[in-house]
Amino acid sequence: MQKKVILITIDCLRSDRLEIYGCKRNIAPNLNKLSKNSIIFNTAISNGPNTPSSFYAMFTSEVPTLKGRYAPLSDRLETFIEIIKKNKIKTCGIHSNPHLGKYFNYHRGFDKFVDLMIRKEESFKRRFFKKLNFLLNKLKITIFIDKFLSSEVLNFKFKTKVNTLLKTKEFFSPYADAKAIVSEAINWLNKNYRSNFFLWLHFMDVHGPLIPTKTNFKKVAKSYNYKLNKPFLSYIKTNLDERNLSKKDLPIVSILYDAEILYCDYYIGFLFNYLKNKKIYNDTNIIITSDHGEALWEHNFTGHYPYLYDELLRVPLIIKLPLSNSLNKLINTQVELIDLAPTILDIYGIPKLKRFMGTSLIPLINGKDNFNHPEFAISATYKNKNRSFHGLIKNLDDWKLLISIRSKFWKLIFSEQRNKFELFNLKKDPKERKNIYDNKNELILTIKSKLIKKIKPFLKRRITEKEKIKESIENIEIKF
Numbered sequence: 001m002q003k004k005v006i007l008i009t010i011d012c013l014r015s016d017r018l019e020i021y022g023c024k025r026n027i028a029p030n031l032n033k034l035s036k037n038s039i040i041f042n043t044a045i046s047n048g049p050n051t052p053s054s055f056y057a058m059f060t061s062e063v064p065t066l067k068g069r070y071a072p073l074s075d076r077l078e079t080f081i082e083i084i085k086k087n088k089i090k091t092c093g094i095h096s097n098p099h100l101g102k103y104f105n106y107h108r109g110f111d112k113f114v115d116l117m118i119r120k121e122e123s124f125k126r127r128f129f130k131k132l133n134f135l136l137n138k139l140k141i142t143i144f145i146d147k148f149l150s151s152e153v154l155n156f157k158f159k160t161k162v163n164t165l166l167k168t169k170e171f172f173s174p175y176a177d178a179k180a181i182v183s184e185a186i187n188w189l190n191k192n193y194r195s196n197f198f199l200w201l202h203f204m205d206v207h208g209p210l211i212p213t214k215t216n217f218k219k220v221a222k223s224y225n226y227k228l229n230k231p232f233l234s235y236i237k238t239n240l241d242e243r244n245l246s247k248k249d250l251p252i253v254s255i256l257y258d259a260e261i262l263y264c265d266y267y268i269g270f271l272f273n274y275l276k277n278k279k280i281y282n283d284t285n286i287i288i289t290s291d292h293g294e295a296l297w298e299h300n301f302t303g304h305y306p307y308l309y310d311e312l313l314r315v316p317l318i319i320k321l322p323l324s325n326s327l328n329k330l331i332n333t334q335v336e337l338i339d340l341a342p343t344i345l346d347i348y349g350i351p352k353l354k355r356f357m358g359t360s361l362i363p364l365i366n367g368k369d370n371f372n373h374p375e376f377a378i379s380a381t382y383k384n385k386n387r388s389f390h391g392l393i394k395n396l397d398d399w400k401l402l403i404s405i406r407s408k409f410w411k412l413i414f415s416e417q418r419n420k421f422e423l424f425n426l427k428k429d430p431k432e433r434k435n436i437y438d439n440k441n442e443l444i445l446t447i448k449s450k451l452i453k454k455i456k457p458f459l460k461r462r463i464t465e466k467e468k469i470k471e472s473i474e475n476i477e478i479k480f
């Protein structure tokens, strides 16, 4: 039997934007449709609140912060993609996130690795059109082009060509848009769809800066019953400089955010139609998730700064198996993104590595009684004031650990920077409003010690850069 897997990761996608997780506005019709024949994980937890910490965990099935730094991807750890490739399955990855490029080792294991960010930076033509588009924008012609491009009469190929020529959306955004990612995917699939394959697509549309098309923006504003009273571009300009935003901008930021989901969903739907036309949709395993969510002032900030609240950690996770054994099932067991590597290997019939911290979810999907998932999910990052460690800095000394341990009903967060604990009762307080940590309350201290017991051995194991250098110096063999 043929094995085909497509892993779709949508940067910054909150789970509460999909129908299956309670969204009433149909802003992701294609994903909502897919979820009707899929396994839905109600409590999927990301192991980090930002791209580098989360993807490291996803690709290696380890929570990296527990064993050292999380960027770049360690040479010593094989990713699940490398294992798939060793098993002679064709692999392709397409993305435009600078944290997921060759510099950080994310190309490993892919037969074809398309980094649209690099392509974007290198292309002279792109720069030329950027300038041209800038001029067109000055003349307010973009609005016309937007309208023209969103016309349903134009087919996808033509739209792609026009967009390549004019770069309408990309004038603002540093990332490749969903249209470009899906076009690349189709180019690759055209040559490989008959084989066993693993295809990873990472979408950046929902990541700031949020610059939706005018049509989508208007559509979403309608679904919010929001009356627009300024020109479209002025709403976009508001969100380009995050520092000027405050909670009063929540309605507009939500509309911009949702309109980007609508855009991304459209092209994901286009990909699904392609798979149907090639008659491989039914047989293809499709996994949808995001690396982390996005805060919308739940805890007085927006974006994905180093915090470990659920608006950042609870991600959508939808798995469509081949339709012959597909079911619509809602799974409430808490699972983590480190579970994806063993799950995907399981789909191909490849055993997981011993060192993996994650567990294959296939037995859970099949309703096996002996399924045993760890009770606790661990998420972590390094922070310095309000910034997350991103890997370009060599020295970790100034960066403090921020770590959370979450069971289905409790979450304990420890900030090394503030030397402070926060404890939330997720059953009574799912929005994590009330920190009930109290070092005088015995019951709370018992809960804390139960939670912290799990991470304590790892906390001691934090390797600093200095120790690493010392370790490698000690390992040098001197030959005479």
Ligand SMILES: [Zn+2]
Binding pocket: 011, 012, 050, 051, 052, 291, 292
């Ligand atoms: Zn991200």
